[in-house]
Amino acid sequence: MDLFLKTTLRIVFLSLLLLVITACTKEDRHPVPLVPVEFRINLEFQFIELNSIGGWVNVTGGFGGVVIYRMSVDQFTAFDRACPVHPYDQEARLVVEDPPIAKCNVCGSTYLLLDGSPISGPAKHPLRPYRTVFDDPFLYVTNF
Numbered sequence: 853m854d855l856f857l858k859t860t861l862r863i864v865f866l867s868l869l870l871l872v873i874t875a876c877t878k879e880d881r882h883p884v885p886l887v888p889v890e891f892r893i894n895l896e897f898q899f900i901e902l903n904s905i906g907g908w909v910n911v912t913g914g915f916g917g918v919v920i921y922r923m924s925v926d927q928f929t930a931f932d933r934a935c936p937v938h939p940y941d942q943e944a945r946l947v948v949e950d951p952p953i954a955k956c957n958v959c960g961s962t963y964l965l966l967d968g969s970p971i972s973g974p975a976k977h978p979l980r981p982y983r984t985v986f987d988d989p990f991l992y993v994t995n996f
């Protein structure tokens with residue numbers, strides 16, 4: 853195999869390796885710290901608020917608590933209640949006064965519970981999302 857081909861293959865291999873390494877070690881840059889989240893809710897017996905579309909509930913877990921919102925018959929969203937602007941401030945926890953909008957009472961940022969995006973105030977980062985899987989009547993909330 854000639855030198856040029858050998859060198860080219862080496863460069864391609866090293867580039868692929870670098871790509872894999874960076875992809876695997878992608879740092880979690882969300883301002884709300886990553887903590888393990890894994891729980892299941894049985895909607896037949898728990899949180900009647902989630903039985904209607906547009907319903908929401910705050911539950912314990914995550915870094916600053918978890919807010920769960922029902923978007924449709926089979927779609928739910930879940931986010932950490934810690935405000936990404938000042939996550940370590942115990943007062944900076946989202947409250948839902950006008951669903952699907954959640955508000956931080958410290959600096960007044962508001963977020964959309966449909967996708968976690970900030971819609972007003974000083975917030976730049978979206979809410980930390982948690983994965984939801986609905987297998988009626990069970991709702992699984994995890995972060996992996």
Ligand code: FES
Pocket residue numbers: 935936937938939941944956957958959960961973974975
């Ligand atoms: S702490 Fe939430 S907006 Fe400032």
